Amino acid sequence: MTDIATLYIVPTPIGNLDDISARAIEVLREVSWIAAEDTRHSARLLQHFSIGTKTLSLHEHNEDKRASMLCEKLKNGEAVALISDAGTPLISDPGFILVRRCREQGIPVSALPGPCAAITALSASGLPTDKFIFEGFLPVKMQARENALSALLDRTFTTVFYEAPRRILDTVSDIQKVLGERQLVIAKELTKTFETYVSGTAQDVIDYLQADAAHQKGEFVVMIGPAQVSEQAIPSEAMNLLHTLCEYMPLKKAAAVVASHYDLKKNALYQAGLDSKE
Ligand code: SAM
Numbered sequence: 001m002t003d004i005a006t007l008y009i010v011p012t013p014i015g016n017l018d019d020i021s022a023r024a025i026e027v028l029r030e031v032s033w034i035a036a037e038d039t040r041h042s043a044r045l046l047q048h049f050s051i052g053t054k055t056l057s058l059h060e061h062n063e064d065k066r067a068s069m070l071c072e073k074l075k076n077g078e079a080v081a082l083i084s085d086a087g088t089p090l091i092s093d094p095g096f097i098l099v100r101r102c103r104e105q106g107i108p109v110s111a112l113p114g115p116c117a118a119i120t121a122l123s124a125s126g127l128p129t130d131k132f133i134f135e136g137f138l139p140v141k142m143q144a145r146e147n148a149l150s151a152l153l154d155r156t157f158t159t160v161f162y163e164a165p166r167r168i169l170d171t172v173s174d175i176q177k178v179l180g181e182r183q184l185v186i187a188k189e190l191t192k193t194f195e196t197y198v199s200g201t202a203q204d205v206i207d208y209l210q211a212d213a214a215h216q217k218g219e220f221v222v223m224i225g226p227a228q229v230s231e232q233a234i235p236s237e238a239m240n241l242l243h244t245l246c247e248y249m250p251l252k253k254a255a256a257v258v259a260s261h262y263d264l265k266k267n268a269l270y271q272a273g274l275d276s277k278e
Pocket of ligand 1: 014088117163
């Protein structure tokens with residue numbers, strides 16, 4: 001009986017070809033098939049690294065059918081590597097249906113670590129990285145986009161998303177409209193010659209984008225900093241607990257207990273406690 005082969009998830013460079021790993025090249029050379037989002041686009045990369053493996057397409061319009069076909073190949077012992085046009089497959093790219101199918105059918109799936117625009121941008125952004133959310137692309141329709149941004153009003157951690165060049169200026173303007181002058185970082189053309197980070201308020205970023213037509217071209221990751229404590233409403237349960245505890249202990253201590261229980265800032269609770277006494 002043939003052993004079931006492995007599906008490899010292989011990240012590819014997001015700009016700088018040298019970012020491909022030695023292991024990625026080895027896997028791409030050794031598998032029986034490479035499933036690529038766009039075979040013509042990936043042909044250039046494969047040629048550059050002298051990888052002669054057969055390719056077939058797997059994109060959002062044929063993924064369902066392709067997944068069944070690839071699962072059969074894997075069960076017949078033919079290893080498959082999945083790549084997308086750039087970066088990590090499945091991250092705002094096709095592959096989820098295939099991976100889920102493999103998992104359901106007991107086919108081994110192994111992911112190689114490698115380039116991903118979101119993580120690359122975040123790690124050099126200067127925004128808090130201890131907790132963050134990746135939102136993919138924001139909705140295109142204006143109302144849906146504003147609703148998605150409203151969800152950030154009292155979010156106390158960093159938000160990362162992708163944006164297309166034709167929408168970047170509108171998106172930053174919407175951020176200003178919904179979130180005011182929250183700290184913002186855009187990372188443009190990562191790993192490429194004109195890699196740029198622009199950091200500041202939404203107005204600073206708008207000024208940069210409007211300064212030169214070239215500033216709105218290229219690929220962008222947008223990152224929005226956490227709501228400041230002063231912007232963040234203290235939940236009523238936290239205030240109730242603060243008032244109750246103040247009957248038994250000094251405000252400073254009560255504020256520290258409530259802060260750790262609700263993951264809030266001690267100083268903000270202390271100030272709210274003082275304000276409510278007045
Ligand atoms: N799977 C990819 C990854 O791991 O980053 C993302 C694919 S998604 C279809 C493409 C988006 O990623 C672009 O529109 C842009 O927002 C972002 N992106 C990709 N390469 C980038 C780069 N070199 N610099 C900045 N953003 C990039």
